[in-house]
Amino acid sequence: MVDSALFPKGFRSLSVPTFRATTVPFSDYASYRDRGNLPRSGYSYGLAGTPTTRVLQGKITELHGALDTFLVPSGLSAITTTFLALCRSGDVVVIPDNVYPPVRRFARDTLARLGIETVYYDPREPETQLRGLDQARLVWCESPGSTTHEVVDFVELRNLADRLGAWLGADNSWASPYLCRPLSHGFDIVVEAVSKHLSGHSDLLMGSISVGSEDLARSIHESVRSLGLGVSPDDCFLALRGLETAKLRIRESGASATKLACFLSTHPNVAELLYPAHASSPENERFTTQFDGPGSVLTCVLAGPGGRDFEAMVLRLQHFTLGASWGGTHSVISPAVLDTERTVDRRYCGSDLVRLGVGVEDTDALIEDIERFLKIE
Numbered sequence: 001m002v003d004s005a006l007f008p009k010g011f012r013s014l015s016v017p018t019f020r021a022t023t024v025p026f027s028d029y030a031s032y033r034d035r036g037n038l039p040r041s042g043y044s045y046g047l048a049g050t051p052t053t054r055v056l057q058g059k060i061t062e063l064h065g066a067l068d069t070f071l072v073p074s075g076l077s078a079i080t081t082t083f084l085a086l087c088r089s090g091d092v093v094v095i096p097d098n099v100y101p102p103v104r105r106f107a108r109d110t111l112a113r114l115g116i117e118t119v120y121y122d123p124r125e126p127e128t129q130l131r132g133l134d135q136a137r138l139v140w141c142e143s144p145g146s147t148t149h150e151v152v153d154f155v156e157l158r159n160l161a162d163r164l165g166a167w168l169g170a171d172n173s174w175a176s177p178y179l180c181r182p183l184s185h186g187f188d189i190v191v192e193a194v195s196k197h198l199s200g201h202s203d204l205l206m207g208s209i210s211v212g213s214e215d216l217a218r219s220i221h222e223s224v225r226s227l228g229l230g231v232s233p234d235d236c237f238l239a240l241r242g243l244e245t246a247k248l249r250i251r252e253s254g255a256s257a258t259k260l261a262c263f264l265s266t267h268p269n270v271a272e273l274l275y276p277a278h279a280s281s282p283e284n285e286r287f288t289t290q291f292d293g294p295g296s297v298l299t300c301v302l303a304g305p306g307g308r309d310f311e312a313m314v315l316r317l318q319h320f321t322l323g324a325s326w327g328g329t330h331s332v333i334s335p336a337v338l339d340t341e342r343t344v345d346r347r348y349c350g351s352d353l354v355r356l357g358v359g360v361e362d363t364d365a366l367i368e369d370i371e372r373f374l375k376i377e
């Protein structure tokens with residue numbers, strides 16, 4: 001039930017009201033003058049949030065078992081804000097090779113310009129490239145990772161971060177808090193692309209940063225403020241509406257993705273299925289111990305050399321939409337050729353990869369669609 005204090009006397013609704021504001025009026029001069037001393041949850045100016053924003057922050061905080069959550073305009077800005085909040089010139093950050101590709105660009109352009117060095121690790125064996133390193137500010141994790149979905153051992157990564165004296169942060173967008181709660185695995189920070197599963201309808205952009213300690217909350221809050229980041233209360237309303245069905249959507253699309261994975265795992269045109277929730281994955285055991293159910297995103301590596309005629313293949317699709325992103329009610333297909341996105345593990349570079357973000361349409365119709373797409377001429 002929505003907090004009754006959010007409604008005028010005599011009225012209630014089952015959804016959270018949308019409060020929009022730039023100016024927040026103060027009733028007396030002293031409280032206006034001292035507004036800088038308000039707690040983080042207080043209201044002083046629209047950019048720092050309204051009651052609508054606070055309800056969404058509170059829900060994500062609760063889902064992650066966090067201390068506090070900050071909302072920013074995109075999943076990417078949740079990642080970049082975290083890095084900017086924690087790192088300074090001379091620091092080293094440690095990033096997985098299968099990281100969301102725009103993060104690699106951010107590290108190369110922005111972090112390098114600030115004098116922050118990036119070291120990449122193989123998510124399958126994090127210590128290998130890092131043996132010579134004895135200190136870092138932040139160890140980043142994305143598990144399962146972008147496009148190829150490798151699963152990292154959380155205990156091993158926590159030990160690595162401890163050895164390096166580093167914060168440990170996770171991009172949990174693949175799983176969402178419904179399938180994984182990194183803070184309960186010893187992570188310090190978890191970010192979500194709210195644009196994906198949590199809002200769930202492919203129509204809004206938002207990111208969240210949740211932290212488990214007051215120290216980190218202060219650092220992230222300071223950065224969010226000084227960078228001038230905020231989100232629209234209308235988008236918070238839509239994200240809150242999306243959250244009401246997130247668990248159901250994730251369960252449904254995960255079940256559908258599992259059936260698609262079974263179909264793909266024996267298809268003659270598929271050389272390898274990259275989906276840790278499937279029994280054929282070498283990481284299936286690790287996945288099932290760290291995650292509470294199957295996710296909705298999977299990738300297949302097509303058989304034979306790369307360079308397929310994707311142009312002709314996508315014309316045969318009737319249900320999957322060609323495009324980027326996933327996590328919504330509509331299924332999305334993204335052909336991918338990895339190249340500049342990988343520097344450590346180049347196993348899949350040059351192959352034709354196809355990533356599927358499974359929505360909530362009829363599973364049989366989706367399987368028939370992929371059958372047409374993969375048809376051997």
Ligand SMILES: *Cc1c(COP(=O)(O)O)cnc(C)c1O
Nearest residue numbers: 074075076100171173193195206
């Ligand atoms: C999509 C995505 C992001 C970025 O989210 P946006 O809201 O689109 O900026 C970050 N991490 C992962 C793993 C993603 O898939």
